[in-house]
Amino acid sequence: MTDLLFFSSDLRRPWGARFERMFPAEAQAAIEEANRLCVSDFNGFHMGQPINWLYNPTGDKEFTWGINRFKHLRQLGIAYAVTGHEKYASAALEHIEGWIQTQPCPRHLPAEELLYFQQPGPWRLLETGLRLRQWVYAYHFFQSSARWTPSFEQCFFHSIKEHADFLYDFKASIEINHSIMHMIGLLSAALTFETWEDSEKWRQDACARLEQCMRAQVLDDGAHSELTPHYHMVSLELFVDCAVMLKKRGYRFSGFFDDRIYRMVSFSRCMTRIDGKMAPFADSNAKDAPDLNAAALYFERPEWMLREALHEQFWTVGPDRIQSFLTSDQANLKESHPPVPFAFPSAGYYGMGNERQKLIFDAAALGGPHGHADALSFEYGAFGKTLFVDPGVYTYMETPWRRYFKSTSAHNTVLVDGQDQTPYLRTQSWGTPEARVKVIAWNPESQMICAEHDGYRIRGVTHRRTVWFPDTGEWIIYDWLTGTGTHTYQHRLHSPLLEWEVSKLSGQAGRFLAQGSGLRDDAEEIGCDLLLFGPASMKLDIEDGWESHRTKSKLPLKVVQGLVRADTPVWFITVIRPSGAKEKLTPEAWTLQAGDPDGPPVLRHSTGDAHQEYRMITNS
Structure with a gap:
């Protein structure tokens, strides 16, 4: 058993080359974004050198929450895999190390404050879960890079454990989708670092709470209880990603869990405009068609595939799986809109x-x-x-x-x-x-x-x-x-x-x-x-x-x-x-x-x- 869930360092460059061949536009976009991130440019805002993770030039707390989720590491990882340039690994690991040094875990705060779903700052449970998920991917992208030293690894692993323990110890309500985001981080750490002493209890806890979330949040007809197509899609993607990771280690959620995922897919496919984009009821937007690629791969349903977003699944399932999906007989069938009424x-x-x-x-x-x-x-x-x-x-x-x-x-x-x-x-x-x-x-x-x-x-x-x-x-x-x-x-x-x-x-x-x-x-x-x-x-x-x-x-x-x-x-x-x-x-x-x-x-x-x-x- 190895502490790698997605890919090893010896696959990074070969996969990067195949990513560039299969998705050239996305590869180039990742490199361009990574170049901006190397000079601390986040969405057009310079965040300082080293980065000030609490600096907010917008006045919108969503900005601070967003950058502290570390989703930007994916672009640095892709750029590193495609080009092999060490500057991308160096920037990514500097971001992680700088964050660890300046954002101590606030365990001294009262539990009710830590559990408040609108808590400002980088240790809100939502950010903690999503950041841990991205750091797990960063481990796969940058482990064995020149900047990945023994001292960095020790610091990194300590923070991974600190994040996981924080999510294990402080449990928010299972009634809202935030709790899914908390648990995907805990499950990511548990399944990636499976040989660690606490990983089994992390996995069991995350799986139990995700099952509870599915029962509490998803209605019988498959719609998420917040009745908002956008957050329905967010929840669906998280649930599927958890199921995919679990399957990689030989585990499965309950049959009820998989059945609810399938019903969620049905709701997503129906709740689209005549042009195929998502209907923007409540806090949703109509900019894109629903991305069901993770579910399509999980259930072997190529006809659900959204080709323009398939690159998002590359680093989770690998190039062979993506290629076989693209060339399957069903992939070339034009999927009709779900029937009405x-x-x-x-x-x-x-x-x-x-x-x-x-x-x-x-x-x-x-x-x-x-x-x-x-x-x-x-x-x-x-x-x-x-x-x-x-x-x-x-x-x-x-x-x-x-x-x-x-x-x-x-x-x-x-x-x-x-x-x-x-x-x-x-x-x-x-x-x-x-x-x-x-x-x-x-x-x-x-x-x-x-x-x-x-x-x-x-x-x-x-x-x-x-x-x-x-x-x-x-x-x-x-x-x-x-x-x-x-x-x-x-x-x-x-x-x-x-x-x-x-x-x-x-x-x-x-x-x-x-x-x-x-x-x-x-x-x-x-x-x-x-x-x-x-x-x-x-x-x-x-x-x-x-x-x-x-x-x-x-x-x-x-x-x-x-x-x-x-x-x-x-x-x-x-x-x-x-x-x-x-x-x-x-x-x-x-x-x-x-x-x-x-x-x-x-x-x-x-x-x-x-x-x-x-x-x-x-x-x-």
């Missing part, structure tokens, strides 16, 4: 549509600190383009932008009296009462869902929304707001279509046709026709909005807003059709009929002698 009822996410159109409906609970006030919102796309979007996350810092991106106003739902569905307190804290969501009806055969939330109960208002996707290819979204009192209602839809023409149509009710075009950053002639019905006093306007695909970066949107101040109950009916379809939306085919006494109206669609009616479900 789909339902994840434990999570509260539902999908509708066909191969050309897709809508993901949010009937989820708030989900905790990373949630947004977005009950009954949705994302919709057609012909490979997203036409109505969730805003994503712009920043975690407590700024007006943080509040905006989490607000009801920034989502595709109805805003009442300008207030959030759940009161916002600060960046990762919500007030009470929290909006509660209830699914009234779900019919996958006819592609219909109806749900309601009571987030405005202190204002005397309940919001119910029904969505249909009939065979005719339109989408019907029916909003019914019941209760008491006079309120201001804003029916808001956020679109990257930046040019809108609005026409008020005749009729007793408010009736508008809005035609969107000018898809942002896209020359394709695709647009959307939108027919909006509402009370006679309803106005329709277009205003500016924003979405974010990456931190501190905003992209412009247009918000199509139906606005009315009226006595409750109030209703809105929206008919949507992408204008890239062969048939355009025909406004005259859609009319309103009287409903039940004191009930909402009925929408009728007529084609020749055929009629189809859409009624709001009014019972509970």
